[in-house]
Amino acid sequence: MISTYLGYVSATKDMASTLARIAKQATVKSDQQYYDAHIGKIKNVDEFLSDYKLYSYAMKAYGLEDMTYAKAFMKKVLTSDLSDTSSFANKLTDSRYRQFAAAFNFGGTSKNQSAQSDLQKSDTIGLYEQSFANETALAKKESKFYDTWIDKVTNVDDITNSSRMTDYILRAHGLNPDNISKAFLKSVLTSDVNDPNSFVNTASNFSTASLQPTYKLIASQFSFNADGTLSGATAQTAEQKEAMISRYDSMVPSLLTAAAATSNDDYYRQAITKVQSINDITGDNRLFSYIKTAFNLSSKLTPVQFNLAFTNSDYAAVTGMADMVSHFQFASDGTLPTGQPAQTQQAIDDISTKYLSQAKDAKQNLFDDAEKHYKTAVSGIKTITDFFAANDTKNKNLPTIEDMALRAFGIGKNEVSRDQLRKILESDPYDSKSYVNSLKDDRFVELAKAFNFDSEGNLRAPVAPLSQTSINSLISAYSKSKTFGLTGEMRDKAVKDAKDAATEFSKSIAKIKTVDELLADKKLTEFILVANNIDPKSVDKNTLKKAFTADPEDAKGFLNTQAGQQFKAMVNAFNFDAKGNLTTAKIEPGQNKGARLATNDLYLHQTLETQQGSSNEGVRLALYFQRKAPQVNSVYDIMSDPALYNVIKTTYSLPASMSNMDVTRQAAMLEKLFPIKDLHDAGKVNNLLKRFSAVYDAANGGNTTSPASAILTRGSGTGMSADLMLSIAQLRSR
Incomplete structure (x- = not known):
């Protein structure tokens, strides 16, 4: 039987290859294939708990195998709202339960579901207001064109054959060019307003009497003969042209x-x-x-x-x-x-x-009133039916929700029917084969992205680079990293700085649409790297781009190499596709793809540790310590985990009775033995575990099965008195 040292070194020399070998084992492969094939079909927590094969797989992955029987308890964990500090999972001292709840989408999701997020509302309103500025700029451009072009007209056909010219003239008079034929306009332009029998003076030529004066006004502004030729030097006098341009500049911008x-x-x-x-x-x-x-x-x-x-x-x-x-x-x-x-x-x-x-x-009054009305109305939308019902506004001077949304994205109200608009909003803009993408019009795609409706017209969470759970986890990890080992005023300042950085991170990450945008923001990338215990100075932009565009499921891909494995968990959390664009392909009702891959990875680690422990519990302890060390932020994290504590006590030959000492005295002794920050350094952790292996083998001789390490089979956080656990939890919260 090999020693603890050789067993540990052999397993960790190339962890990616070691885990790949575990994954190929028939039972492991079968269990993983079943999980991958079925977890995406789960829609609620009851379906998940009723599928024992799925449920037990996940429980083992998160080190909760001993609690598999307690379904009622675990349901309360899974449905906890992790954003609520008083929720069930957050009240438990064992962090594994929070990690387990965070891996699934069963708790607190309703808070993240709205027809539009605050950012989406703000963007839509901004585009709506900008459309008016664009409209005014375009009107000036069109007037400049008309000013030059009208002087070149030699026949009425020059106008009626130019859609740009006819649009200009008709819109200047508040008329819709789509409703007027070329022949009709030609008859108007060649009419003599002083001849009572001319086209514009014959009421029967107009659908309603109210339209006749408008067309008489148009005819009076041009100088054409009945045959369409000019009756003067130009189609319009300087005064007529100036009046036409003035009319257009006043009428066209809204x-x-x-x-x-x-x-x-x-x-x-x-x-x-x-x-x-x-x-x-x-x-x-x-x-x-x-x-x-x-x-x-x-x-x-x-x-x-x-x-x-x-x-x-x-x-x-x-x-x-x-x-x-x-x-x-x-x-x-x-x-x-x-x-x-x-x-x-x-x-x-x-x-x-x-x-x-x-x-x-x-x-400004219109903008203010429209914005207020829009935000209020959108906040009340729960289904696509509500969206269309919200268009009924009591104030007829205010634009409807539909009007504002369409205008914001440059879509004319007559371009889409109500049924088409419904299909667009219910379509997945991130799926290249969806209805909205089949229209081949970026305006419709951007409109669909601006709202959060699923294929059945119900609300879904906004498509973002990270789920809110992942954002919360990163913020927590970043704060712990930045306050790591600090005390007094230095810690107070670090806590404040970390909080400010977290606020900025939350705002900035929501605006990111691609990997390139993410990597272009140095503050964002540094925040993410620090939260994942990766030194930003040790990674260049090209390596990060390589990691984010790699396939985590490719056994030979970058993320599954020794060099790339440190980025795997970080990349898995993001909703980017292989091209670096946002995707909905990784988002599932029960568990997102990134969380599924992380669960699979944990399952492989747990299996490796269990198999190694069957012949040498020392190796199992060492592997467990190596996996958990990056998450340790204080000696209380060690003391609250019997398996971690056992490794430390063995390494430094501490007496078993030490656990009976006062908690603060235990903490003081541990802090003198080694700097906690060393546990975030892979090299120093490796050296510590080599020392542990030697001491463990010396203490156990040929018998590598230590009763002390059996706590791993019961999961960390057990095997300790309730009083001691409570004392540690209270100290850690200070």
Whole structure:
């Protein structure tokens, strides 16, 4: 029988190869294959506990094999909300239970499920507001194009054959180009507005009477003969062109600029003096929009409703338009008495004052109100049905949730039907074969990424580089590493610094979409490395990129080599694919892929230790100590784990009776023997275990089965009095 020393060295010389050999053993391979094939199908904790083969495999992996019988107890562990310090698992002194709960998705998940995270809401609102700035910039670009191009027109066909030109002219007048044919527009542009029999003066050519004045206005701004040729030197005079550009710059951007408001006010003062009927107002969208803004009326107010306010005083009172009506001199039939203007000069001045006042803060008020409404409405969404129901807003001047979302991602409301939008939002944007990716339009993909609906329209957790459980684990590990071995003021400062770093980490990691973005952020990578007990100075960016894009399931891949194995647990926790992009492929209802791989790895370690222990318990103790050493942050971690404590007592020839001493005296003695920080140094741990092996063999002679090491079969954290465990837990929490 080989010595403890040779057994330990043989097993750890190339741990990756050792574990690979264990994985090939028939029973181990069969158990692992069963776990991999079935854990992804588990949807809740009861299904997990009822599958004994799955459940017992996981329990063994986390060193809880002796508690497999206690299903009711373990259910309380698994459903604990680890973000709640008072939850069941967090109250237990044995950290294995928290690690076990953290490996599965059975507890506290509802808190992480929302239609949009705070970051997603903020991004959507930001894109929504930015769309208006983009719209204004584009409008200026289009006006510059029109200014040059219109002077080159020689025939009406030059306009009607150019979708860019027709769009410009029609949108300047508040018309939708999609609803107007080329032939219809040509008839309008070649009409003589002074000929009562021309196209624009024949009411039967228009679907509604309210549209006729708008087209007469368009025709009056061009100089074309009936055959489409020019009747003058250019299609428009300098004044007509300037008026067209002014109209477009005012009408097309959805929000008013200060310059546009002043221009609209000048236009109103001139145009209102020429108005002869209500239809002259509703037929000029610029005038109509001006009045609606001045009296804070709904932007969706129709010409029919506007006319009704003048002919029905009760309707005007109920709809809040009585004040607006009182500023005009229209008769009940919507016309003006002969020689009487639509408004007195005083009324014009009053409306101008109202308009400029409303326009001054209109943009910011709209943004503020829309943002408040959006955040409130989105927070109440629980299903995709709620999303569409949230579009019913009492304030008709506010955009709907759907409107804001579509505009934020540059999608026209008429581009998608309600059914298509539902399919997009329920589609997986991270799956190349999904419905939304089949559309081959990045706008729809980004929209789907902005919301958290699953394939059935229910909420899911946001797709992020790390789960909240993993983030919490990293923060805890980082804090322990940074405060490691410190006392007094130095520790207090380190605790504060670690807390600040954790806050920044939580905010920054949520914004990461790719491995390249992650590695480009030095603070983020350093935080992650420190939390994983890896010295940031010992790793370069290329090595990290190699680790993050390696396949952890490839037995010959980088992560399963001696050099890459230190990164395996770290990489497994992230939801990145082989190309370094976010993926949902690693996210499962019961257990994420990274946690599954970590569970498999722990199972192999546990199996190795058990098999080694069958012939030499000293080797088993040494292997267990090597695995757990990086997680040790104080002597109390050692004292609370009988197996770890046994290795230390054996190595330094401490008496067994030492465990009966006062806890603080035990801690003081251990702190004098060796620096705890040495346990985070693989080389120093290796040297300590070589010493342990020699002392263990000397103490046990040819009998390598030590009763003291049998505690491993019962799991760490047992074999110690309840009073001692409580004392250690209290001291560790200080």
